[in-house]
Amino acid sequence: QCIPSMLKEYLDTLTTRIVDAISPYDTITIDEKDPDFFGRSEAYLTTEAYLSATCASRARSLRATLDIDDDRMSLSMDDYEAVVDEFHGANMCWNKSKVVPRATTIITEHPGRTDERRMYRLTFHHRHRVLVEDSYLPHVLAEGREAMARNRQRSLYTNKPKDDWSGDYDAWSSVKFEHPSTFATLAMDPGRKQQILDDLEMFHDGKDFYASVGKAWKRGYLLFGPPGTGKSTMIAAIANFLHYDVYDLELTAVKSNSELRRLFIDTKDKSIIVIEDIDCSIDLTGKRKKKGKTKQKKKDDDNESKVTLSGVLNFIDGLWSGCGGERVIVFTTNHKENLDPALIRRGRMDMHIEMSYCCFESFKVLANNYLGVTDHSLFTEIQKLLGEVNMSPADVAENLMPRSKKKDADAYLGRLVTALKEKAVAGDKGEEEDDSSDEDEEEEGSKKNDNTDKDDDGK
Numbered sequence: 001q002c003i004p005s006m007l008k009e010y011l012d013t014l015t016t017r018i019v020d021a022i023s024p025y026d027t028i029t030i031d032e033k034d035p036d037f038f039g040r041s042e043a044y045l046t047t048e049a050y051l052s053a054t055c056a057s058r059a060r061s062l063r064a065t066l067d068i069d070d071d072r073m074s075l076s077m078d079d080y081e082a083v084v085d086e087f088h089g090a091n092m093c094w095n096k097s098k099v100v101p102r103a104t105t106i107i108t109e110h111p112g113r114t115d116e117r118r119m120y121r122l123t124f125h126h127r128h129r130v131l132v133e134d135s136y137l138p139h140v141l142a143e144g145r146e147a148m149a150r151n152r153q154r155s156l157y158t159n160k161p162k163d164d165w166s167g168d169y170d171a172w173s174s175v176k177f178e179h180p181s182t183f184a185t186l187a188m189d190p191g192r193k194q195q196i197l198d199d200l201e202m203f204h205d206g207k208d209f210y211a212s213v214g215k216a217w218k219r220g221y222l223l224f225g226p227p228g229t230g231k232s233t234m235i236a237a238i239a240n241f242l243h244y245d246v247y248d249l250e251l252t253a254v255k256s257n258s259e260l261r262r263l264f265i266d267t268k269d270k271s272i273i274v275i276e277d278i279d280c281s282i283d284l285t286g287k288r289k290k291k292g293k294t295k296q297k298k299k300d301d302d303n304e305s306k307v308t309l310s311g312v313l314n315f316i317d318g319l320w321s322g323c324g325g326e327r328v329i330v331f332t333t334n335h336k337e338n339l340d341p342a343l344i345r346r347g348r349m350d351m352h353i354e355m356s357y358c359c360f361e362s363f364k365v366l367a368n369n370y371l372g373v374t375d376h377s378l379f380t381e382i383q384k385l386l387g388e389v390n391m392s393p394a395d396v397a398e399n400l401m402p403r404s405k406k407k408d409a410d411a412y413l414g415r416l417v418t419a420l421k422e423k424a425v426a427g428d429k430g431e432e433e434d435d436s437s438d439e440d441e442e443e444e445g446s447k448k449n450d451n452t453d454k455d456d457d458g459k
């Protein structure tokens, strides 16, 4: 403290030069404070996330933090700890240190807040300099961002009516997204499920590919099928698989195309934008017959919403869709045939996924989910009945739902057999669930279909 600051600076510089001259190691420092903003630098947070996800647990002394709304503690290296990360045969040594200001002149209202500055310092051999700059640091950045995306609390957003918007970023309101559905618990044809997973993985890791072919980094999925076949459940499973936020767009509350554009611009990256029951949300086609419509639908039509088909098409893949990246757009409908072909052509809705009545493979997933049963003497009979009767996975699940803590598989499977038999006797092929008495030609497509893997591609 007695050394004048100019002399100290000179001594520091001299020391650094001497060390550089004799040491074979290079160092890179990543500072906690962002020089341009208050708050912590992105480089520091990303590095911390990378180290926590990869090698920080090897440190003996760890620091635990709990963010507001978080359910579990996150662990990172404690101050003055060091860990070694191996990358392509080279040792990357990470230290965490902190600088404590010599004298605290400001006493803040928050006693816990100090002017301490933490930093990560990466030390590596000089011969790995190119490797570090060209490969290791980009690797740390990419993996760190991925880890941050995995750890963050995800949200479910819904659009507010325009009158309630205030400020610049208030078009959406949100709650925590905590839906438990996953692809493991989703009942559908295993081959089709794998295709969807592969497609999602390709999309998720496809940033460079999309850039190389000059396409905006987004993908559209059309989920269609009768009620209770798992369309909404699939959306939650996709969100959990990709670790994305969900924007549930209520199209009937949007009054104009410009409002729609503004809503789109206000969505963040790594998100799924969902429009459920797109055919009921708005009359986009002009083709739908009016005679069988319910009162509610008629009222919606009378509202003369100014959102037009071209507005929605622009929203999906107009120029504006290029702002930001990593967006998945999902439409659901019970009646694919009512949608305008322009709306669902490939490039807009890239993959058409039919969710159909419960097949035996789907039933096995549900039996395992609900009863923990993978085989049973009633399975053969159930397989035969499911081949004859259309029952939605929602109805099958309801029959398998345990009514007490004691899971009596015999009783619940027996109940399902009875329900299937009753349906078979009634000659009910599932159409009673279909509220579309007004539809002109109802195709066979939405009827019994064990081959859930058929879509327009013939996939």
Ligand SMILES: Nc1ncnc2c1ncn2[C@@H]1O[C@H](COP(=O)(O)OP(=O)(O)OP(=O)(O)O)[C@@H](O)[C@H]1O
Pocket: 185, 186, 187, 188, 225, 226, 227, 228, 229, 230, 231, 232, 233, 234, 334, 355, 362, 393, 394, 395, 397
């Ligand atoms: N394929 C499925 N796998 C697992 N559970 C399912 C499946 N389909 C339906 N279920 C169960 O049935 C309930 C209703 O399903 P969901 O809301 O996903 O149907 P939907 O296809 O979106 O129906 P709607 O067309 O009426 O919106 C869910 O809560 C879920 O528990």
Ligand SMILES: [Mg+2]
Pocket: 231, 232, 233, 276, 332
């Ligand atoms: Mg639904």
